[in-house]
Amino acid sequence: MVPPDRLTALFAQYHVPLVRFLTRRLGDRDAAEEIAQETFVRAMKQETISSERSWLFAVASNLVRDEGRRAQRRQRRLELLREQEQADAVTEPPPTSMERAAERDLARRAIEMLGERDREALLMREEGLDYEEIARALDLSPGSVGTTLSRARRRLMEAYESLQAEQDVRPA
Amino acid sequence: MMSERDAHPDEGTIHAWLDRQLDDTSAATLEAHLQRCDECAERVAEARGLIAGASRIVASLDDPSHAAVPRDPLQLEQPAPAPPRVLTLSHAARFPAFRITPARSAIAAVLVVAVGLAILHEHEHPTSELAREKAIESAAAPSAAVPMTGAPAIAPAPTTVDTTAGERVATARTFAKAQRETTVNADLARTRRLPTSAAASPLQQTIAASKAADSEVDARHNEAVNAPLLARSGTAAGAAAGVAAGAARAAAPAAASTVEAPQCYRVESATGAEASWGDVALPFVLALDAPATRNSARVLTADGKESDVRAVFEHRAGDSLLFTMRRIGYTGTLAVGEPGDVRAGVMRSAPSALALDQVVVTAAPTAEPRRAMRAKASAAASREDSAAAAQRRATPAVPVVVRKVPCGR
Numbered sequence: 001m002v003p004p005d006r007l008t009a010l011f012a013q014y015h016v017p018l019v020r021f022l023t024r025r026l027g028d029r030d031a032a033e034e035i036a037q038e039t040f041v042r043a044m045k046q047e048t049i050s051s052e053r054s055w056l057f058a059v060a061s062n063l064v065r066d067e068g069r070r071a072q073r074r075q076r077r078l079e080l081l082r083e084q085e086q087a088d089a090v091t092e093p094p095p096t097s098m099e100r101a102a103e104r105d106l107a108r109r110a111i112e113m114l115g116e117r118d119r120e121a122l123l124m125r126e127e128g129l130d131y132e133e134i135a136r137a138l139d140l141s142p143g144s145v146g147t148t149l150s151r152a153r154r155r156l157m158e159a160y161e162s163l164q165a166e167q168d169v170r171p172a
Numbered sequence: 173m174m175s176e177r178d179a180h181p182d183e184g185t186i187h188a189w190l191d192r193q194l195d196d197t198s199a200a201t202l203e204a205h206l207q208r209c210d211e212c213a214e215r216v217a218e219a220r221g222l223i224a225g226a227s228r229i230v231a232s233l234d235d236p237s238h239a240a241v242p243r244d245p246l247q248l249e250q251p252a253p254a255p256p257r258v259l260t261l262s263h264a265a266r267f268p269a270f271r272i273t274p275a276r277s278a279i280a281a282v283l284v285v286a287v288g289l290a291i292l293h294e295h296e297h298p299t300s301e302l303a304r305e306k307a308i309e310s311a312a313a314p315s316a317a318v319p320m321t322g323a324p325a326i327a328p329a330p331t332t333v334d335t336t337a338g339e340r341v342a343t344a345r346t347f348a349k350a351q352r353e354t355t356v357n358a359d360l361a362r363t364r365r366l367p368t369s370a371a372a373s374p375l376q377q378t379i380a381a382s383k384a385a386d387s388e389v390d391a392r393h394n395e396a397v398n399a400p401l402l403a404r405s406g407t408a409a410g411a412a413a414g415v416a417a418g419a420a421r422a423a424a425p426a427a428a429s430t431v432e433a434p435q436c437y438r439v440e441s442a443t444g445a446e447a448s449w450g451d452v453a454l455p456f457v458l459a460l461d462a463p464a465t466r467n468s469a470r471v472l473t474a475d476g477k478e479s480d481v482r483a484v485f486e487h488r489a490g491d492s493l494l495f496t497m498r499r500i501g502y503t504g505t506l507a508v509g510e511p512g513d514v515r516a517g518v519m520r521s522a523p524s525a526l527a528l529d530q531v532v533v534t535a536a537p538t539a540e541p542r543r544a545m546r547a548k549a550s551a552a553a554s555r556e557d558s559a560a561a562a563q564r565r566a567t568p569a570v571p572v573v574v575r576k577v578p579c580g581r
Contacts, residue, residue: 004442004571011518011569024233037507037518038488044516044571045509100232107232126230131193146193147184150219153226154183160229 007044014056015040017127022060024123027108028078035063054136057124061137106167110160118152125149179205180212186219435460436579438474439506439517442571449521450481450502454572458483458495458506459579469495497521508574515574 002010015036022032039060049055111119117138124134131145140148181189181202188194189202206213440455441447447454449471456479457472471481483495483506491511497504504521 007518007571008443008569015569020234023235024230027233029235033505034488034494034507037494037505038492040518040569041492041507041509041516044518103232104235107229110229111233122226123230125191126227131188131191144184146186146188146191147182149191150183150187150222153187153222156226156229157222160225 002044002046002049004044007040010043010052010056011040014053018056018060021057021123021127022064024111024126025061025064025120028075031067035060035067038063051133051136053129054133057127057129057133058137061120106160106163109163110156113159114152114155118148118155121145121148122152122156180209181205183215183219186212186216187223190216190220190223436472436577437508437515437574438577439519439572439574442516442573445570447519447521447570449504449506449519450479450497450499452479452481454519454570457577458574460485506572517572517574519570519572520568521570 018039019029019032019036022035023029026032026035039056042059043049043052043056046055114122117140120138121134121140124137129137132142134140134145135142179201185194185198185202189199194202206216437458437460438455439449439458449456452471452473455474457474457476459470459472461468461470467485469483469485471479471483473479481497481499481502483497485493485495488494488507493508495506495508497506502521502523504519506517506519508517509515
């Protein structure tokens with residue numbers, strides 16, 4: 001078992017980036033928090049963990065996949081809830097937050113258009129993982145991480161721009 | 173000497189170089205090539221635009237109400253440019269000496285300006301720590317990494333603070349092109365990123381504190397660190413060995429609680445450190461309400477007295493449990509691992525300035541229509557201010573052990 005003090009240290013060091021990674025991945029903060037906690041519970045059960053950051057991100061990614069269906073259901077529930085809330089809302093949110101929400105929505109749709117591996121590599125890189133760590137977490141050869149990332153970045157930009165163009169064409 | 177033609181780097185290599193992930197030899201080869209090949213220099217500029225643009229799109233995924241999540245101070249430091257061949261648990265090896273050179277002082281000056289701009293921006297738009305950091309990164313990274321084609325570059329971030337992500341993307345591209353035309357600054361050729369934070373991290377303090385608390389565990393830890401690498405055992409399956417053994421060490425005899433309920437769990441600190449969940453100090457007893465009711469539990473003190481803390485729980489993957497505290501003025505969670513005589517868990521708790529309607533009453537249903545209640549709860553959740561959220565997130569995790577104990581007297 002990973003000793004409790006080591007676990008505390010792991011938690012202090014990686015909880016924030018892991019939750020951000022998962023939130024970006026899932027679009028659902030609560031689900032991200034839960035999966036992050038589950039990840040640390042699993043970390044606790046390991047005898048030893050080599051390259052901890054890779055391990056944590058890999059386990060978290062696997063949990064996301066394992067719980068894909070559950071997450072989908074949760075997402076649907078959230079959307080339902082959001083619709084209800086909007087229907088019930090008396091006051092409209094200020095325009096700045098509307099804009100930001102639209103932007104976020106665009107970004108989310110763009111990121112969903114990436115291949116799974118490309119997306120994960122990119123989100124891991126954004127959390128500061130180096131190429132070797134990304135390679136370990138995703139079972140890639142270290143030499144191919146650059147290619148994966150360059151493809152992911154290019155596609156993300158293209159997807160975002162095309163979605164944006166689409167939106168501009170549509171009348172508001 | 174190689175010719176331009178046979179050495180055009182592929183896009184992946186260019187990205188690796190901009191990410192400072194190429195080894196020195198490959199980087200030198202690439203840099204030499206770029207000095208002679210305009211076409212590739214242009215591709216570098218484009219790649220830099222892509223990196224900045226993609227990074228901004230990813231950052232715009234973040235919910236501003238949660239954007240107060242600070243990036244861990246340690247994360248500001250990227251690993252040393254030369255990619256480590258073997259990853260170890262030691263951080264010391266990753267950071268080479270940070271010598272001060274004229275070129276680095278120049279970059280430091282650029283950074284100061286960038287940080288200043290970013291802070292100004294933060295005043296206008298108290299959005300995210302991350303955004304500021306991106307500004308710093310984009311200011312530092314390109315100037316350090318692309319000596320041949322870029323002057324010290326205050327990247328788009330600080331100057332495009334009022335734009336949307338879309339405009340920022342466009343700006344990033346334009347900017348990348350513009351950079352292409354700026355003059356050479358060979359001094360920057362081998363410069364690497366500067367340290368941006370030297371403060372003692374909370375992590376170090378945490379480690380120090382818990383080491384003091386349990387030197388035996390520390391010894392075990394060192395053993396573990398030096399043990400041979402565990403090859404990718406990690407993936408989700410997760411071997412569960414050792415939970416009971418480790419937990420039993422820290423365990424005290426279970427105290428009987430005084431409640432008549434079908435299931436009771438005693439929760440105690442795994443490290444012996446003192447901690448509370450809400451206002452109930454460890455150790456305490458979680459008394460799960462009868463199965464017919466919803467997934468709720470009461471929290472009893474070690475001697476079996478009722479407290480004001482309640483919790484709801486749900487089953488998570490692999491039979492683990494996630495308890496969420498319901499107590500006005502506090503937030504807290506308790507994740508409990510898979511079944512066994514002793515379960516391992518992680519507990520967090522913090523005071524918070526919650527509004528009354530954020531606390532969902534787990535017992536007695538009210539006359540209020542369910543739909544309205546749910547909408548209200550969701551609206552309340554979104555009102556949670558970032559200060560409270562940041563505070564909650566700053567709370568340390570307390571490793572605990574959880575054992576089943578008989579309920580009732």
